Amino acid sequence: MITQGGMATGSLGSDRPDAHLASLLWFPDLAGVPAAGWTSRASLAHRLQARQSPPIHVLMIEDDASIADMYSLQFEHDGYRVTVATTGEVGFSSLSGEAPDLILLDLLLPDRSGFEVLAALNERFPSHPPVVILSNYGEPSMIDRGRELGAIEYLVKSRVTPADIARQIPVWVEHGRGGGQGES
Numbered sequence: 001m002i003t004q005g006g007m008a009t010g011s012l013g014s015d016r017p018d019a020h021l022a023s024l025l026w027f028p029d030l031a032g033v034p035a036a037g038w039t040s041r042a043s044l045a046h047r048l049q050a051r052q053s054p055p056i057h058v059l060m061i062e063d064d065a066s067i068a069d070m071y072s073l074q075f076e077h078d079g080y081r082v083t084v085a086t087t088g089e090v091g092f093s094s095l096s097g098e099a100p101d102l103i104l105l106d107l108l109l110p111d112r113s114g115f116e117v118l119a120a121l122n123e124r125f126p127s128h129p130p131v132v133i134l135s136n137y138g139e140p141s142m143i144d145r146g147r148e149l150g151a152i153e154y155l156v157k158s159r160v161t162p163a164d165i166a167r168q169i170p171v172w173v174e175h176g177r178g179g180g181q182g183e184s
Contacts, residue, residue, distance in 0.1 A: 056173055057081045059100035061091040061117065062134070063109050067157070071104070074162035080169060086110070088117035092124065100129050101173045104165070105151070107135040107142070118149040130176030134165070152176070 058080050062068040068084045075082045083100065085091035088111050094100070103121075107114035114133060121128045133146045138156035146154045152175055155165070 055079055055081045056102065056169055057083065057098070057100040058102050058104060058169065059083050059085060059091060059094050059129075060104045061085045061088065061109065061114070062104070062106045063087065064106070067106075071162045071165065074166050075169070078166045078169075080166070088112045088114075088120070091117060092120070095121075095125055095128065102169060102176065103129055103131045104134050105131050107133060107137060107146075115145060115149060118146070118151060122150055130172050132165075132168075132172055134160075 072082045130152045132153040133151045143154045
């Protein structure tokens with residue numbers, strides 16, 4: 001992929017074997033489906049209609065655009081609605097609108113730490129959705145701190161895939177709806 005001024009150019013069309021192979025790794029259930037059909041409105045609508053209720057809304061507070069894109073692509077493929085906030089303050093603004101069902105929170109953000117965001121969430125939005133920390137840091141003291149602040153799960157990015165997380169989203173949302181927030 002060639003970049004111009006920091007922006008990626010090009011397309012992920014089926015004429016690029018490397019893109020096709022990457023797509024098969026991310027979406028193995030689409031093997032043999034022409035790339036043009038992957039994102040058709042009919043295909044997306046069908047996946048979303050398979051759910052009896054509105055799609056689960058995930059707020060991802062993540063400043064790394066490539067990571068946010070990777071997760072968003074998987075989550076949207078699996079029928080979830082995704083909002084990405086690149087700072088803690090943008091995340092708070094997102095909560096002021098339509099509340100998400102789940103918050104995925106990075107710890108290293110440009111305006112404050114994820115721990116500060118979680119503490120502020122507890123103060124500003126006492127009945128906030130369940131929070132799952134998704135971080136590069138896996139030190140036990142950080143995991144303990146995240147749990148103490150009310151995160152229902154603490155995941156290290158290098159140990160999980162977007163598909164792993166997508167499979168757990170309904171469980172975490174149900175946990176939050178059951179009033180189990182902050183419990184292990």
